[in-house]
Amino acid sequence: xxxxxxxxxxxxxxxxxxxxxxxxxxxxxxxxxxxxxxxxxxxxxxxxxxxxxxxxxxxxxxxxxxxxxxxxxxxxxxxxxxxxxxxxxxxxxxxxxxxxxxxxxxxxxxxxxxxxxxxxxxxxxxxxxxxxxxxxxxxxxxxxxxxxxxxxxxxxxxxxxxxxxxxxxxxxxxxxxxxxxxxxxxxxxxxxxxxxxxxxxxxxxxxxxxxxxxxxxxxxxxxxxxxxxxxxxxxxxxxxxxxxxxxxxxxxxxxxxxxxxxxxxxxxxxxxxxxxxxxxxxxxxxxxxxxxxxxxxxxxxxxxxxxxxxxxxxxxxxxxxxxxxxxxxxxxxxx
Amino acid sequence: xxxxxxxxxxxxxxxxxxxxxxxxxxxxxxxxxxxxxxxxxxxxxxxxxxxxxx
Numbered sequence: 001x002x003x004x005x006x007x008x009x010x011x012x013x014x015x016x017x018x019x020x021x022x023x024x025x026x027x028x029x030x031x032x033x034x035x036x037x038x039x040x041x042x043x044x045x046x047x048x049x050x051x052x053x054x055x056x057x058x059x060x061x062x063x064x065x066x067x068x069x070x071x072x073x074x075x076x077x078x079x080x081x082x083x084x085x086x087x088x089x090x091x092x093x094x095x096x097x098x099x100x101x102x103x104x105x106x107x108x109x110x111x112x113x114x115x116x117x118x119x120x121x122x123x124x125x126x127x128x129x130x131x132x133x134x135x136x137x138x139x140x141x142x143x144x145x146x147x148x149x150x151x152x153x154x155x156x157x158x159x160x161x162x163x164x165x166x167x168x169x170x171x172x173x174x175x176x177x178x179x180x181x182x183x184x185x186x187x188x189x190x191x192x193x194x195x196x197x198x199x200x201x202x203x204x205x206x207x208x209x210x211x212x213x214x215x216x217x218x219x220x221x222x223x224x225x226x227x228x229x230x231x232x233x234x235x236x237x238x239x240x241x242x243x244x245x246x247x248x249x250x251x252x253x254x255x256x257x258x259x260x261x262x263x264x265x266x267x268x269x270x271x272x273x274x275x276x277x278x279x280x281x282x283x284x285x286x287x288x289x290x291x292x293x294x295x296x297x298x299x300x301x302x303x304x305x306x307x308x309x310x311x312x313x314x315x316x317x318x319x320x321x322x323x324x325x326x327x328x329x330x331x332x333x334x335x
Numbered sequence: 336x337x338x339x340x341x342x343x344x345x346x347x348x349x350x351x352x353x354x355x356x357x358x359x360x361x362x363x364x365x366x367x368x369x370x371x372x373x374x375x376x377x378x379x380x381x382x383x384x385x386x387x388x389x
Contacts, residue, residue: 329354329355
């Protein structure tokens with residue numbers, strides 16, 4: 001066979017393969033970009049409504065839903081100004097690598113039995129391990145800018161994420177104990193007799209609080225804190241890099257909401273006539289909406305309050321949740 | 336402290352996965368493990384609460 005036509009055939013086979021379509025379209029790259037833009041709009045609109053403002057309204061007749069796409073185009077074409085004394089490699093690499101990492105999280109979420117990029121046997125720890133890299137990148141971004149506010153923001157992020165990461169891991173441990181598996185698909189299947197949010201109410205609450213902290217969203221947005229450190233580690237980022245840094249936050253919001261719905265709300269499980277994909281997306285967007293509501297409802301905490309709560313209350317409650325789950329799964333031991 | 340507890344979480348994940356197979360006998364070492372680590376955590380937090388140490 002002609003090598004060129006062989007190559008074309010092979011390329012076409014890759015381009016039309018179900019896995020490539022999943023990576024390129026849904027639940028992969030294209031859908032992640034669209035959902036992140038919609039969540040940006042939802043964030044601005046919901047926060048505006050909570051504060052009795054209108055929010056975006058001019059771009060499109062449908063409540064200004066195209067505003068974030070307009071912002072995306074604007075930021076993508078802005079001039080890239082890199083501070084003269086910045087460490088250019090890390091300054092440029094940190095937000096881009098952060099966005100890739102956040103996008104990678106979506107590959108682990110089972111939106112339905114078929115709509116899943118990677119069915120990893122250790123899906124839950126891999127998801128959480130990806131997140132562990134995030135504070136390193138934020139610190140690198142803050143340090144490499146060679147500027148005061150970004151560095152303070154980077155340090156705050158490191159403190160915050162180290163204090164909240166352990167309660168986050170421990171809160172999700174209850175789910176593993178109940179499902180007996182790390183595989184996210186098996187965790188969804190284990191909820192066919194009832195969602196884990198009921199027996200794991202305490203764990204779910206801790207997971208929600210710590211995940212909001214990991215996403216650096218209000219009331220835990222200390223690393224960005226506009227009135228105090230002027231966007232913190234993002235302060236020096238221009239145009240596209242700022243877009244990457246902001247986009248990462250919204251992709252994380254999408255990923256965390258999807259993970260919460262998967263491990264606590266039964267994922268894609270729902271009444272039969274409606275497709276599983278609908279249930280999965282519905283639960284994900286409800287969770288994202290709740291997290292966005294928190295932004296409009298609570299004030300920012302102080303760093304000492306944040307660290308104390310993470311290392312004492314949340315860690316203690318997470319360990320208590322493990323003990324409660326143990327008795328739920330194994331029963332009270334007889335002496 | 337963070338590194339220690341991150342590693343603890345890893346051990347607990349391994350235990351949680353095999354919880355039903357291990358039963359009470361496998362849980363006792365985990366409880367001892369947790370108590371041993373919680374004592375220095377309590378001490379460290381106690382020190383952190385004293386302004387003279389800052």
